[in-house]
Amino acid sequence: MTGVQKYIDRGMEKLQSEMARKQMMKTKRFDTIAAHGLYGMEDAMANQGSIMEPLTVSPAQHFENSDHLEAALSYQTPAWGYTRIHNPTLHYLEGTLALLEGYGSDVETSAVMTSSGMSAIFMATNPFLQAETDGMNFVADAKCYGGTFMLFDERYQNERGIDVRWVQDTANIDAWATRIDDETRFLYVEMPSNPSLTVADLEPLANLAHDHGIPLIVDSTLTTPALMRPICHGADIVVHSISKAIGGSGSAIAGAIVAKHHIPSRVGTDEMRENFTGYVKLWPMRDHGTSLSPLSAHFILNDLRTLRTRVDVMSKSAMRVAQFLEAHDRVEAVHYPGLRSNAGHATASKYMWLADGDESGSAVNRYGHLMSFMVKGGAEAARNTLDRLQIIWRATDLGRHKSVAVIPAISTHQQQGEEGRELAGIPANLIRLSIGVEHPADLMDELDQALR
Ligand SMILES: Cc1ncc(COP(=O)(O)O)c(C=O)c1O
CATH class of the missing domain: 3.40.640.10 (Type I PLP-dependent aspartate aminotransferase-like (Major domain))
Structure with a gap:
């Protein structure tokens, strides 16, 4: 056996053990996978026993010898080599x-x-x-x-x-x-x-x-x-x-x-x-x-590790906020797939389910944290509403623990021009709203004062 082959064989063993770990994790539920993932006890023992995955900032790996280097850099054995790749x-x-x-x-x-x-x-x-x-x-x-x-x-x-x-x-x-x-x-x-x-x-x-x-x-x-x-x-x-x-x-x-x-x-x-x-x-x-x-x-x-729980909380709040906005007299329309009035509601209900269901394990639809709504009175009214926000951040961001709002026509979708926005269906009075983990009642009070 050449020296290079020794490292190829060693790599094969590592891949097999990783495959076994994947198969084992595939039998677990979503939150368990999110918490532990690919990192198991065998990995920990090669990482000074750390129960958390290593944070390896080194750009490059040291190799045992030239055979190891050759096997790794020719991609014949799994290695860390150089951080741009591994x-x-x-x-x-x-x-x-x-x-x-x-x-x-x-x-x-x-x-x-x-x-x-x-x-x-x-x-x-x-x-x-x-x-x-x-x-x-x-x-x-x-x-x-x-x-x-x-x-x-x-x-x-x-x-x-x-x-x-x-x-x-x-x-x-x-x-x-x-x-x-x-x-x-x-x-x-x-x-x-x-x-x-x-x-x-x-x-x-x-x-x-x-x-x-x-x-x-x-x-x-x-x-x-x-x-x-x-x-x-x-x-x-x-x-x-x-x-x-x-x-x-x-x-x-x-x-x-x-x-x-x-x-x-x-x-x-x-x-x-x-x-x-x-x-x-x-x-x-x-x-x-x-x-x-x-x-x-x-x-x-x-x-x-906490993705499913956060998405559940944010989606439930978003549903309440979307219903509130839909009933608001200063709002022209709300785009949220969870609303029955939404053209995509039936299709969204076919695909969007909370992994593993609710607390009792029952299957439940959840429609996510993002919505957009059109303010009555055009672009100026939308700007006024955005400017009056006190808790919800004015930022081109979404999915955050903190709620965030933006007017796409003057921000995220500004550079694609009038024609591009027309193609994408982005009117000037549209506000995009990403719901975070705050109490939904505070968010509704905040939106109400801003709209009025
Ligand atoms: C749906 C969607 N895809 C892709 C992107 C681009 O992602 P990033 O800002 O991480 O480059 C964004 C950013 O807002 C997004 O909302």
């Missing part, structure tokens, strides 16, 4: 998030953390835009987050000439179907969308994508895996802005890509199809350098 803190976070996104199904999932939600979206889409052909295109939800709109419109369409085919009526499957042709590389949808809270029917959308041999990519930042796991409904790739509810304490900007294994794609290698996030981590991300800092990963691991 790091223990990131590894435990990725493993835990992958388990949570696959929760409740037997689908095999893997994850890769990125430096922001935007870099997750870039890294999840760019690999499908290789091998350029005439007419290369993708079909995307026009109601997506402003940053995503700009990436697709400015960087992909205007700079690279890629045809971005926008769908305005997200719920209409025919609107997606008629835009797909032989050069379409993927479908991209936000569920629900920020800030109009539009809801997509994921299962027929996934079937449509698969009929054409292409993947469905879903941004489910607003639900988090505590409420919805798109991969369990047929989606291939999920992207998150981890900066939001998953990292609810507000300690870091971060993103993640989670993918099931064996995804369809018209381009790329078998390796890319077999384990998309593994491929992204080892190859494109090595070169684009969009990795997350271990310190940020450490903060997020700690937030992740």
Whole structure:
């Protein structure tokens, strides 16, 4: 046996033991997985007994000898090597998030953390835009987050000439179907969308994508895996802005890509199809350098442990606030999928369930922490309302423990211009409101005084 082979064999043993840990954790409930994840007692013994995952800030690993170095750097054995590609803190976070996104199904999932939600979206889409052909295109939800709109419109369409085919009526499957042709590389949808809270029917959308041999990519930042796991409904790739509810304490900007294994794609290698996030981590991300800092990963691991409970509390409060706003005489309309009056209510009720149900274990729908509402009296009235807030922060943020509000037309969706906002359905009097963990009665008093 060569010296290199010794390290390859050692790596194989490590992978097998990690696989056993994953299988064991797959038998546990959501909160248990979120609390412990991939990090077990065997890992702790290799980490001075620490019951918490290590925060490893070292950029690089020391190797036992040149054989170990060669085996690691040729990716033949798992190692930490260099933090841009591998790091223990990131590894435990990725493993835990992958388990949570696959929760409740037997689908095999893997994850890769990125430096922001935007870099997750870039890294999840760019690999499908290789091998350029005439007419290369993708079909995307026009109601997506402003940053995503700009990436697709400015960087992909205007700079690279890629045809971005926008769908305005997200719920209409025919609107997606008629835009797909032989050069379409993927479908991209936000569920629900920020800030109009539009809801997509994921299962027929996934079937449509698969009929054409292409993947469905879903941004489910607003639900988090505590409420919805798109991969369990047929989606291939999920992207998150981890900066939001998953990292609810507000300690870091971060993103993640989670993918099931064996995804369809018209381009790329078998390796890319077999384990998309593994491929992204080892190859494109090595070169684009969009990795997350271990310190940020450490903060997020700690937030992740309480995700389901926080999302439950925030969703219940959001429901009360949405009902209050709907009945308010200064409010023109409220967009919240939990309201019966919402066009997407039935579809949202199909997909958005609190993992493991309520205290008694009964299945319950929860509709998330984000809503938006239109103030009567136009743009000026919306600005006046925002300016009178005293507890709810005026900030371009959401998913936080603290409630936050913003006017998208002059902030998150300002740069896409009048035409882009029209496409995305963002009127000037729309306020986006993210509900935190405060007492909902205080939030309703606050909104009432601001509206009056
Ligand atoms: C739905 C959604 N996706 C992606 C992003 C981008 O995430 P980040 O700000 O972490 O880059 C955001 C940010 O607001 C978002 O709301």
